[in-house]
Amino acid sequence: MNNTDNKNENRITLKVYRENRGQKTGSHYDSFEVPYRRWTTVLDALLHVKSYIDPSVAIRYSCRMASCGSCGMKINGIPRLACYTKISELETSTIECEPLSNFPIIRDLVTDFSLFFNHHKDMQPYIQSNESVETDTEKKIFSFYQSPEDVDKYLQFSYCIKCGLCYSACPTVGTDLRFPGPQALAQLYRYFADTRDESTNRLNIVDDRHGIWRCHFAGSCSKVCPKGVDPALGIQLLRSYMLGISKNNKQPAKKIEINTDKENNSGSS
């Protein structure tokens, strides 16, 4: 690092929530002073703490590019991805890092996502077709045709990275752990709106006492989503179908046979 770089380097106080569920020693905050530059993210600062100041700080991270959804935490009280939050954009001298609300804490900033993923699994998040989507019997492969309009109906919901920020921001989840949460409900809509899906009982999954009707429409889920997904919209669209306000005119996607022999032959010549 040369002298010019040092001049441009500022310092910030990072206040990190510390708790070890295994030791049951209670919780406290540790403050660390770390250098940062214009492009430094909160995750970079936490990794600096881990590398040079206190290696015992527990964080979960992987891709560092807002794709894996591992580094979700509350930064200055708002659920955000640490890798997607620049320190310079926060415009505060102290940054408070806390674990996500509505998730059991494992240690420090690492939370337990088991219940969150169980809610996701309950929604049967996969295409259910009466016929197999792809088959290689008799050397025939089929795919389904979808128009751009068909794709637009669910595309934004397929951008979900399961980071849990919406689940953490949801006030209903805070009081009712049996409520599936915005992520799971948005995924239910994603598959319900997909023309390749032929499941007839998707809506019944969430039509119960702790299901979709417990959403208060606070809208905080959509506000915190780092991928621009609007789970609140998905929930309202599902409700309108369940109330009969919107008619389900979904036309099953056309099945198209792909001639692989031709492609293989043209590829080899």
Added chain:
Amino acid sequence: MESHRILKESQIMKIHYITGIAAIFVVAVHILMRLIVPFDLSLEYDYIISNYKNIFYVLILESILVLISVHGFNGIRIILLELRQSKSWENMITVATTSAMIALIAYGTRTIILANGL
């Protein structure tokens, strides 16, 4: 998930929304009917009893009673459901709010019938 219910949650919520919207209209009519006479007169005993003899007014009162009771007690059920998550609590809350709703409608209807002199 859950099954074996008399009504699905979506059907209950449909009733909830319909009763809520309908209640706004009947309460508006009820208030407007009060406003067509001077306020002091609207509170006099004879005027109130005479209102109970008016079949149109009686129907509005009965509608208000039923709509508000159904909507209100279901609202209380929804709020209480979020307090705890157990089958016994949910069933108890459902039975309690439904019973209270039926009791209130029965008592209110009895009052309307008695005042009407039927």
